[in-house]
Amino acid sequence: MATTRNPVTKMAARDVNVFYGDKQAIRNVSIDMGMDEVTAFIGPSGCGKSTFLRTLNRMNDTVASARVDGTITLDGQDIYASDMDVVQLRARVGMVFQKPNPFPKSIYENVAYGPRIHGLANSKADMDVIVEQSLRRAGLWEEVKDRLQDSGTALSGGQQQRLCIGRAIAVQPEVILMDEPCSALDPIATAKIEELIHALRGRYAIVIVTHNMQQAARVSQRTAFFHLGTLVEYGVTSDIFTNPREERTKDYITGRYG
Amino acid sequence: MTDHTLKAFDEDIGELRALIAEMGGRAEAAIDDALTALSRRDNVLAQKVVGGDKAIDELEAVLEKKVVQIIALRAPMADDLREIIAALKIVGVVERIGDYAKNIAKRVPLISHRTSHEPLSLLPAMGGIAREMVKDALDAFAARDAEKALRVMERDRAVDDFYNSIFRTMVTFMMENPKTISESAHILFIAKNLERVGDHATNVSEMVYYAVTGKHPPERERGVDVFLSEGN
Numbered sequence: 001m002a003t004t005r006n007p008v009t010k011m012a013a014r015d016v017n018v019f020y021g022d023k024q025a026i027r028n029v030s031i032d033m034g035m036d037e038v039t040a041f042i043g044p045s046g047c048g049k050s051t052f053l054r055t056l057n058r059m060n061d062t063v064a065s066a067r068v069d070g071t072i073t074l075d076g077q078d079i080y081a082s083d084m085d086v087v088q089l090r091a092r093v094g095m096v097f098q099k100p101n102p103f104p105k106s107i108y109e110n111v112a113y114g115p116r117i118h119g120l121a122n123s124k125a126d127m128d129v130i131v132e133q134s135l136r137r138a139g140l141w142e143e144v145k146d147r148l149q150d151s152g153t154a155l156s157g158g159q160q161q162r163l164c165i166g167r168a169i170a171v172q173p174e175v176i177l178m179d180e181p182c183s184a185l186d187p188i189a190t191a192k193i194e195e196l197i198h199a200l201r202g203r204y205a206i207v208i209v210t211h212n213m214q215q216a217a218r219v220s221q222r223t224a225f226f227h228l229g230t231l232v233e234y235g236v237t238s239d240i241f242t243n244p245r246e247e248r249t250k251d252y253i254t255g256r257y258g
Numbered sequence: 259m260t261d262h263t264l265k266a267f268d269e270d271i272g273e274l275r276a277l278i279a280e281m282g283g284r285a286e287a288a289i290d291d292a293l294t295a296l297s298r299r300d301n302v303l304a305q306k307v308v309g310g311d312k313a314i315d316e317l318e319a320v321l322e323k324k325v326v327q328i329i330a331l332r333a334p335m336a337d338d339l340r341e342i343i344a345a346l347k348i349v350g351v352v353e354r355i356g357d358y359a360k361n362i363a364k365r366v367p368l369i370s371h372r373t374s375h376e377p378l379s380l381l382p383a384m385g386g387i388a389r390e391m392v393k394d395a396l397d398a399f400a401a402r403d404a405e406k407a408l409r410v411m412e413r414d415r416a417v418d419d420f421y422n423s424i425f426r427t428m429v430t431f432m433m434e435n436p437k438t439i440s441e442s443a444h445i446l447f448i449a450k451n452l453e454r455v456g457d458h459a460t461n462v463s464e465m466v467y468y469a470v471t472g473k474h475p476p477e478r479e480r481g482v483d484v485f486l487s488e489g490n
Contacts, residue, residue, distance in 0.1 A: 214333055
């Protein structure tokens with residue numbers, strides 16, 4: 001089986017606990033996420049999968065009551081270390097959200113914004129190259145190349161989401177986190193995003209949270225099942241969906257839950 | 259196992275199991291009737307077996323359609339997926355078992371009333387084991403019972419031993435009585451058909467074992483192949 005090779009670990013979590021005030025949302029999660037792979041997090045609502053995803057680029061820092069302990073590393077480097085530049089971290093670990101959220105600016109500016117603040121382009125010509133390449137990788141270029149000055153918010157939902165992916169790609173991230181990127185999209189727009197995830201896999205470590213188990217099965221090489229804040233089972237996706245080891249995983253994926 | 263949140267899925271699986279039980283029951287009855295027809299030289303009963311195979315074939319088509327429908331509409335996973343794939347394979351095998359019963363029945367008119375050599379009296383016992391194996395393999399499927407499936411596999415040896423014994427006897431008999439070769443060949447084919455029924459019941463058991471446990475059954479000792487021991 002092609003997926004059984006051991007990937008190079010890109011991000012690793014060890015004994016991670018997340019608290020919101022007194023409430024513990026994540027309990028002792030340890031997991032390795034590989035380069036050139038798509039890792040899917042599945043589990044019922046409130047299981048902690050999105051919370052955990054957000055620890056991977058310190059999005060929880062913005063929640064006052066949130067506290068994270070344990071270790072999370074990116075290429076072996078502790079991302080919660082005091083000398084970690086969070087802005088730089090979020091460029092390396094990009095994020096795509098559930099609802100497409102383009103800036104109320106032109107398509108071009110949506111993509112150019114990140115590279116500009118990170119100083120990735122020295123000239124207009126450089127920026128043009130970055131914008132085109134990012135939109136091509138996001139599978140959107142052919143649809144928007146003649147109207148780059150139109151507003152990003154004028155695009156369809158699926159196009160907006162691909163624009164957001166293009167925007168994430170533009171700052172040359174190493175990891176892309178996706179939090180239910182297709183839940184607001186129709187099946188065709190969803191299929192395009194899934195195809196895009198598949199095409200991007202060789203360049204980035206991708207971690208996707210999804211409620212749609214079929215989507216996890218379609219796009220990921222490894223799947224992690226979360227339940228009540230714990231990581232119940234993590235393994236090769238085809239094993240998880242054909243022969244899970246844990247009873248709770250089986251009950252969830254076969255639709256026998258609760 | 260607990261029920262699915264979506265009750266219609268459980269109903270689908272229940273319907274699938276009931277159809278397989280019905281198809282299996284028909285195949286078992288066909289083997290029984292074919293052997294009864296053989297021992298009584300009852301051409302009418304034999305003809306009934308031949309005609310009855312159509313119903314088994316039709317059930318196969320209904321079941322295939324049901325399986326495709328479940329996969330399309332319910333997107334089964336894990337144990338459910340393994341069970342439904344096993345069901346699809348099992349119906350193909352049960353259909354073949356029905357064909358063997360039909361093939362045995364077709365040979366009944368070709369064996370004369372006067373024939374009474376010993377192997378003929380062994381066939382009902384051999385067929386009895388093969389048919390029990392089919393029944394138990396399908397019961398194991400319905401009950402999701404991996405242990406029962408393992409015990410079916412173990413019995414294949416007995417059917418093979420019967421076949422080897424009949425093979426040797428018939429070869430000797432044909433050498434001594436060349437005039438009976440045609441009829442003896444039919445008896446030998448009947449024995450071979452029953453041996454294949456045993457093999458197929460074993461295959462069904464292997465599928466059941468995999469569907470239930472997610473693992474392939476452990477390797478087991480196999481009987482000596484008659485052809486190898488004959489030096490062919």
